[in-house]
Amino acid sequence: MLRSKILNRIRLLKPVIDRRCMSSASKTPLTLLEVDDKSGIATLSLNRPPVNSLNIDLMNSIIESITEIEGNKSRGLILTSANDRVFCAGLDLNELHKPNQERLKEFWAVFQDVWLALHLCSVPTAAAINGHAPAGGCLLATACEYRVMLPQMTIGLNETQFGYMAPKWVMLSYLSVLPRRLAERALTQGKLFTTAEALDVGLVDEIAASKEEALAKCSTFIDSFSKANPLARSLTKKQIREPDVQKLIADRAGDLKECLEYINSPLLQDGLGAYFEALKQKSRSKAGKS
């Protein structure tokens, strides 16, 4: 009786995300999922070259992997990158620049879903940040319960640098990790923290010298829950996170409307176009040098 009541409560807390991962045109899987048969800990690696930028297919693949991990009773989830320079470059700017409107609606709904799925994941979550994590990449990291980062990388919600304002629920994810005054300053500056700065302010919990060490530290974090009843732990996490989540769930349509208006504004499109062009230019000049 109690168990079904608890399970019902979890169902109530967790919005139903019945999204199947769309098969991508590419042959390589967009996410790699390995479950360590000794520890029972699942490692989910983002695998969309060149920078794990979040498009609809990759986000659906993440959601499907989280659903699988929760279903196969893994003891925890470590999110990392198959790329050794970039954890996740954030939202795919191709989805935001001169967007197809129908696709943009779907894109934004999946973006909301991937945050909800990770933020409310019923198993312990940790991010092994083995590369740069700007904007949406930082959001994936802050949706996890623990963060271990490699040196010489950057992380932060840098949206104001390219003319965006992060949505309320994205800000709340930051506020769940940073003290308010610091979060406000970092958000308004569009600050990208270095690894050392991120440790100093608590945006990340530990630094590791290698990806292997980062994975080991994430596993140690997950092991810290070994004495906690998994169901009670999951309910407690959802209860603590519910107020922030409800702010999005209560008004997903409003968030989408606000985003569509904002992303389609000429000011924003111009700023984004210039920003994206500069990125491409940088990449071309790098290629020219190599």
Ligand SMILES: CCCCC/C=C\C/C=C\CCC/C=C/C(=O)SCCNC(=O)CCNC(=O)[C@H](O)C(C)(C)COP(=O)(O)OP(=O)(O)OC[C@H]1O[C@@H](n2cnc3c(N)ncnc32)[C@H](O)[C@@H]1OP(=O)(O)O
């Ligand atoms: C009022 C209501 C508010 C409503 C809000 C509405 C809208 C707000 C929208 C969103 C806010 C939500 C929060 C999330 C926002 C985002 O995530 S937007 C994306 C932000 N991302 C970035 O700023 C990162 C940009 N990239 C970089 O800084 C670097 O690429 C790097 C990640 C540090 C990696 O550097 P490096 O290894 O040197 O690689 P290159 O820069 O050479 O890039 C390689 C190729 O990858 C392409 N690329 C890089 N980032 C992206 C990206 N995000 N999307 C698409 N493509 C990307 C780059 O152009 C290179 O491509 P080519 O080689 O030129 O083909």
